[in-house]
Amino acid sequence: MADIAVPVEITASVWKIEATPGQAVAAGDVLMILESMKMEIPVESPRAGTVKSILVAEGDQVNEGQVVLLLDA
């Protein structure tokens, strides 16, 4: 088990967090949804694992490359 950092690919605001700590996720599952240019942009899990911690809250501004979630995988 190793910590996998999940970064976001764009600068945006966090609109909705879908994942909860402890939750098992598969690759491609939506972890959270960002809002940019009035569009909802999902952040997908890069691989299967367990959500270890969520580092942002709904409404937060996030920058391109920022790690928003840690996975145990």
Next chain:
Amino acid sequence: MVWQAELDELRQREALARQMGGADKVKRQHDGGRLTVRERVDALVDPGSFHETGTIAGKAQYDATGKLEEFTPSNCVFGRAAIDGRPVVVVGDDFTVRGGSADATIREKPLMAERLANEFQLPIIRIIEGSGGGGSVKTIETTGRANLPNGVGGGGMFNYSTLNMSVVPVVGLGLGSVAGLGAARLAASHYSVMTKSSAMFVAGPPVVSRLGKEVTKQELGGWEIQCRAGGVDHAVDTEEEAFACARRFLSYLPSSVHGLPPITPCTDDPERRDEALMAAVPRDRRRVYQMRPIIEKVVDEGSFFEMGRMFGRSVITGLARLNGQPVALMASDPFFYGGSWTADACQKVVRFVDLAETFHLPVVYLMDCPGFMIGLEAERAATIRHGVRAMAAVNQTTVPWCTIVIRNAFGVAGAVHQPAGRLSLRYAWLSARWGSLPLEGGIEAAYRAEIDAADDPAAKLAEIEERLNLLRSPFRTAETFWVEEIIDPRDTRRLLCDFAKLAEPLRRPQPSRLQMRP
């Protein structure tokens, strides 16, 4: 045999050259997981096709009797070869000799490679490792004087590095540590690839550390840095993959601007209708969708070759074929800023349409652009400056152009979907929507007085929004002929193949009016 002795000496000198920097240096190259320059050339080109020029050029030492004692070959290996049966020029740095630096290059060798490409109108592939024939600090001691870059007699490489981009396809492969002139020659290409263990930078970690910043090669110029910054187009795991990328890139292009992109037999039905296209775009306007599967469904099967995926990511660029004919394909990626054009995306568009214009590739644009990127960060990046440069680049093209409006076309960036000064083909999907301005967020400003005067401002806002939304139907636009055609998405491939057929005789094998910049 009258000249046997001389023939023996020639073969002996060639054999010495093939030893490169010697067994130790070759071993070190292999231990680092990298091929030697000669192995690279062999792996890149058609088997047995390499004809080297200047094999025995290098530095020799003679004993007192004038007998050859020691020989170090030049660290530039070049010649002509074939890729898929078509002639090309290959020039590579030999890192086993003085780390590829200029001390051992012989300036005229890489220069002649560039001239050969230019004057014989052949694609050139630069295999770059080290400083790419640039100087090392030691050079000042061997020459006894300081070099003025581009000083008297020294401008050839700087000239051809960029000039060739307006004459022949230029591919740069960064395989190892690439710095200085090597980095410049890698970046001054139509398509560049690096291996993921490689690094590229203007100056390496020892120089950067003098600025007080300690970084590793990878932290400074690794593939993620360079590909995200747009310094290099693509990164791969192995050198073999890099060679495959180079070969595939060239397969879409003519050998020079004096030829036309080669049309190949196509086994994919140009009339093929993919049912999935009817469901590709969600009805919910806030939801995004994957553009790449749409691309795959409309071009010839397996023909899409993406370039620069990690840079300016709201725009996807690549080469593809339509009924066998190469085209330059540009598409929006709504996953990145909803497909809006960032400053980076605009730079990507400029370089891409310049490539299309230079090599007579018809352009296809699958569009979903809600506008230029907005916000403080976007203003700081001078998005509008890069945006109007992209607009100019599109307007300056003369190659046939076809746009499919997949969803959004808003604002000035929405206008940059076809060259403004001439006729091109355009189709809108059923999901298309457009406007000078997006309604959301704009209504409050435009109808401020009316909303403020209402007893229930929120209800008034909703009422106005509903009223305006009714007017947003693309059919209302089509009934006044502000858009010429709305199509069933499943007809897209047929219409694009039809466009390619119409475009074929319009392609002109001649130099572009504007010389392409890197």
